[in-house]
Amino acid sequence: MSDTFYIVPEAQHNALVVAAYRHRGFSQEEAEAAARFSAHASRHGIRTHNAIKALHLDHLFGSAAGGCKPCAEIEKKPSRFAASETWNANRKLGQATAYAAMDTAIELADKYGIGQVSVDNAFHYLWGGGYVMEAASRGYIAYTNCTAALAEVVPFMGKFPTLGTNPHSWGFPTTDAVGFPLVVDWATSVVAMGRVQQFAREGKQLPAGAAVDKDGKPTTDPTEVAALTTFGAHKGYGLSLINELVGAFIGGSLPTLRSRWQKQPEEKHTPAFYFQVIHPEAISGGDFALGRDQAANVQAVLADVLGHGNESCILPGQIEADAAKRSDAAGGLLFSKAEIDAFNEIAHECGEPAWRLDAFAVAKDA
């Protein structure tokens, strides 16, 4: 990277994030969940979902806009299905809700081999990969999807954005096999709208097939973009629809009204979350070749995939694992000057002392 990165101790980062959320009326427990999550994202190099972004989204759609309710209590619905829970999050902070839901799904998987928690009336949980990565680090196969905040993506062959960027996130407990959890995690659009805005600022063209203009015609000019398209044509479209369907079965309402609280107040406007955890022992047939155990078998399969001339390929999750190694080697979270400036705006908002740039060590090879 060409940017200079400054090493911010995680405790210092977390203290500011907690103060910022407390200042906006969130409980100590919610503020700590938000700090834990953004530290986890920053440690893994996820700059698009750090605390700055989280607080910005909270301002746009969350506690300032009614989409998120500080100190909300989760209501667990009665269920006749032992391995399943459905929750009404009452618009509680997404990070706190997601951590609790994943913990519950893990408890269900411990008992039943597989467990699911569906969450209605949710608020944006930011980066699904973070939750499945943690669950995978604890030894579980984990999955989550959500309906994204805004309809920005056109259906395959369509003209008008009626789908969210609807991400899917899968995590696998592969630390014994390859040193880190494998995390498959992406939006179902080719690019995010933030990327379009970045390209517009930088005067760059988008890749072909990533966006359409106001008439639904393909465009690579970021200033002409009215909506995004799904990756892999009809295949990404199907994957995006899955989130809308799961959301609709849970209780989500029309995607074009999502987060648009001023429109049709008689409808719902919240996203929905879905979490699922599988205990790896519950899918083991116990019959691995050459007397291998399950972890050794997973290792052998991945070595085969990345062998035979494919040694320069990487596994999903590798980039994030490498970023975490750099953070750990530096002894803190790595932020650019622009990011530290943004943290200082946050500090100003909540009356905390500013961070002094010259108080931070500079990372050598971030």
Next chain:
Amino acid sequence: MSDTFYIVPEAQHNALVVAAYRHRGFSQEEAEAAARFSAHASRHGIRTHNAIKALHLDHLFGSAAGGCKPCAEIEKKPSRFAASETWNANRKLGQATAYAAMDTAIELADKYGIGQVSVDNAFHYLWGGGYVMEAASRGYIAYTNCTAALAEVVPFMGKFPTLGTNPHSWGFPTTDAVGFPLVVDWATSVVAMGRVQQFAREGKQLPAGAAVDKDGKPTTDPTEVAALTTFGAHKGYGLSLINELVGAFIGGSLPTLRSRWQKQPEEKHTPAFYFQVIHPEAISGGDFALGRDQAANVQAVLADVLGHGNESCILPGQIEADAAKRSDAAGGLLFSKAEIDAFNEIAHECGEPAWRLDAFAVAKDA
């Protein structure tokens, strides 16, 4: 379609398919599962996985090659996880195994809200979409994946094929909402190897980014193709890896050895299956806008997605549902002359009377 299609009564089709499987040593129950499955595929217009293809694959990789064992018994492994079963299929016919596994996953979902059946030592189940479509028609959310028979696909940025075409199939119970079950079902490669061979025969070029040559370089010339690529670059690669990982956790062995029984006999060579069923009530929060019930909410969400100028978009599963309508209107399964010729080769193999082309009515608008 420009081909002429002949209407073959389903009973006549099924009788021949049963006779063909019985002739190869399969039990009556297995032969009936194979006939039921291929009738279902043909009724829905799935010409790539009809009985002709099924018997051809059985010849190449199955009962003639050792990959499939007629009259094998499924061994259900003991499990401490109530919502999970793991089976050793002992290379039983894939269609019979898959039907039984999906039935069991449905029973588990009825009790626990979600259930999973993992199958080791399996043999090709042909078209995953067929099983999830049936489960969705019965009112369930269903999912399956498998590791494909051969490693034909290179990892993202790789050179050598170490992944199968590894399909994913999801079915949703949307018949009340839109008239048919929504089925998202595709391979994780851009195209299938069969399509490459077809393009080579027809002298056509492949779409860009679908295949590589023997040096791992992209090519659109079907005669130069050494391996396929994943759809959506790293995103399809991640989806393909999921099948290898799930297979590896279940008990599958190295992908480059799969179905290649002559290589390293001390390893395993079988694919693995994974089935999962969710009871839609188990994910319902019960709080749908405007007093809608769950089905009405799903209908409203899908109407929103396909509204606003997107009326010409179709839902995944629509093409198959339309094909089933045409079959039902015709009163039988629709086959071309070339397909009926192939059925007559099958009839010859197992000593059944040939089908007379002039005995079949011609479909008016297939």
